[in-house]
Amino acid sequence: MQSNQSTRLLSLARHLLRRTAAQASQQAAGATGAAATGAGESGSAEQTTHFGYQTVKASEKEQKVHEVFEQVANSYDMMNDAMSLGIHRVWKDMFVERLGPTHGMRLLDMAGGTGDITFRYLKYLAKQANPQQRSSHVTVSDINQHMLDVGRERARRLGLTAESLPNSTIAWQCADAECLPFEDASFNAYTIAFGIRNCTHVDKVLSEAYRVLQPGGRFMCLEFSHLTNETMQWLYDQYSFQVIPPMGQLLAGQWQAYQYLVESIRRFPKQEHFKQMIEQAGFDLVSYENLTFGIVSIHSGFKL
Template identity: 70%
Template sequence: MSVLKRTTFKLIQTKTSHPMCRIRRLSVNMKAAPNNEKDKNKQTHFGFETVNEEEKWKKVHQVFETVAEKYDVMNDAMSLGIHRIWKDIFMHRLAPTHGTKLLDVAGGTGDISFRYINYLKNLGPPPESKQSSVTICDINQSMLDVGKLRAQRQGYTKESCGVDIEWMCGDAENLSLPDDSFTAYTIAFGIRNCTHVDKVLEEAYRVLAPGGRFLCLEFSQLPNSTMQWLYDQYSFQVIPVLGHLIAGQWKPYQYLVESIRQFPDQEKFKGMIEDAGFRQVTYENLTFGVVSIHSGFKI
């Protein structure tokens, strides 16, 4: 990996705690947690299983805590390495410039953020007045720990890079970050695991500055029924087996396959992004629609 001038690593950790990690409270604009039986008993999906909403985050947290160490290896195995191409295209669609302030949500292992840093490096030396930054936010501390270790191994030291990096354990549905504080927001293969996708989108809109861009990379539905059938066979018959053989885990990968089928299709998700306030909303299918890049701007 190419080396830049300087990087600042910060793990945000104080006495205020989230159910899954400690985070610094940076904003008073917090949503109240459900406090009545009706809210607590609302149901949602966990893959093909129906669960109470308050249970879902616990189950999702357990999934990613279980798979964290083998997460990147399994990504290569499940996608035959194509996920790397998807993420490269994703970053080229973002096309950051020097001075970009990126919030990378559900980005614990660093795949998107490292591409962001490399993209900026390839632009040449930044002007002194254009300081770029990335805040890597994930609800799972185990995923962040993997990302920090990868950063160290790949040479992202204090002296080596020119981008300020913060590692933040936090909830995409309730970000402890100020309004209008980022120029770009990315979330790759994470939003379908959230209980309230609409709240994630609302928070993305809130923390972006006017003119800021929302970009989401997520599994989608194939428009061709024959291709979808073939993809389903691979997903349900092969991926859980790979999970068992490579990571020693069957159930987490069964859930990941099921969660893809529960996520809204491209048009419905586009409507949800627009409902959150974003404009110029578009999507681009990759690999026949296996995944899509969704884009929107805060006006």
């Protein structure tokens, strides 16, 4: 009796296993057919990417980032002071010092809309030479026209006009870092500060930077990074997620925009990984320097 019962249970188990396997096979075949149909209709599945912690279509990210910076453009510099307690000024000063601007340099300041790096660059040059010896050409480029408008107005208020810069020029160019409208080898320095993590295809940005630089030209990137100390990283995370979005709401009326900015920092590659990406784009002598425990890093590479 017990033997017969065991046999029946074993037979039932085998039947259930066979039926489950058949159902799984049918589902897999259906999914394959659906995928093949989708591929036939559209050519290929649309690529996705991250927008902060969200997963979005790659074709949508640029517009979403554009909307963020449209919202924060007028309060961008004030919020930088508030969020970093003013330390961003020190980081940017060090960034320009590491670049070491020289007479005759042609600089592309990418994602430089409000002019923070360009104005420091010109100030640095002013200390290095008398007015007759100064000459430089800076192109400030940003994908967001509103940010460029803010930068132009700041330049006017600072008195950075053609009359005050007799041998230097500032051009303002709305452009996409992934597809620049400049000729090959147009610049001998390329800077991008706190902008590259917002780009959809970082590899394309690096490739374009390499293309528009002259042989011997230098690529420099200032970007939020990852702390090397776990305790400090935890404290930094608490500040970033618990303080910055409410601060954005209080000072700029923009909680979601600053929530995205905090999340985008966490999604950006770690220092060594980004260094490898710069090398893969063709740059040599690639290095990075951590500032403030690695909250930000200065990345550098040369087109040799």
